[in-house]
Amino acid sequence: MARKDDITGRKALNGYRSSKSNNKTKHKFELNLQKRRFYIPEEDRWVTLKVSAKTLRTINKKGISEVLKKARKKGTLLKEV
Structure with a gap:
């Protein structure tokens, strides 16, 4: 499954790391994804979502x-809840 936030749809960004001598190397900035269970009282059920720390x-x-x-x-919303 893709490394995306299930609620916001955010995904990794591309960029460069820069050394002291200013050499550039490609780098992927991944999200801080967490797998969490949430209780939704209106629907009286638990759902498991992959969300970023910001979300x-x-x-x-x-x-x-x-x-x-x-x-x-x-x-x-990526995953239907």
Whole structure:
């Protein structure tokens, strides 16, 4: 399965590492993905999602129901929940 955030759809970025002598080497900046289970009280069930640490902080702040509702409205939800 792709290394993407299930809620926001974010994925790895490409870039360069720069040495002290300013030599550039290609590098992939991966997301800090975490596999977590969330309880959705409206649907009375648990779901397992791969979310980035940034998305996890947003869920802790706003709640899983609100975040899922906004993701569905925006159309970024990768895994149907």
